[in-house]
Amino acid sequence: MLEPSIDALQEKINSKYTLVTLSARxxxxxxxxxxxxxxxxxxxxxxxxxxxxxxxxxxxxxxE
Structure with a gap:
């Protein structure tokens, strides 16, 4: 199991695409x-x- 979970992260950032882009950068x-x-x-x-x-x-x- 991955920590932190995708569900917990999506409470912070709604879009999975934005989450992936932000974490990769x-x-x-x-x-x-x-x-x-x-x-x-x-x-x-x-x-x-x-x-x-x-x-x-x-x-x-x-x-913005």
Whole structure:
């Protein structure tokens, strides 16, 4: 089972497409800078860490 779950993440960001795009961009950024916004991430992969940041309200999208 994946953590955080897709249902929990969709409460934060409605669109699966937006969630995937946001986490992929953040994962690429983390691979270049090695800076993570959360302490002690459970995942060892950048995409997993990005999804954990979404769950922790550290990574979000604003609508204009």
């Amino acid at each position: 953040r994962a690429r950024q983390m691979s270049e800078t090695n800076k993570v916004l959360i302490d002690n991430p459970k995942s060892h992969k950048y995409v997993g860490m990005a999804l954990e940041e979404v769950q922790a309200d550290k990574l979000f999208i604003t609508e």
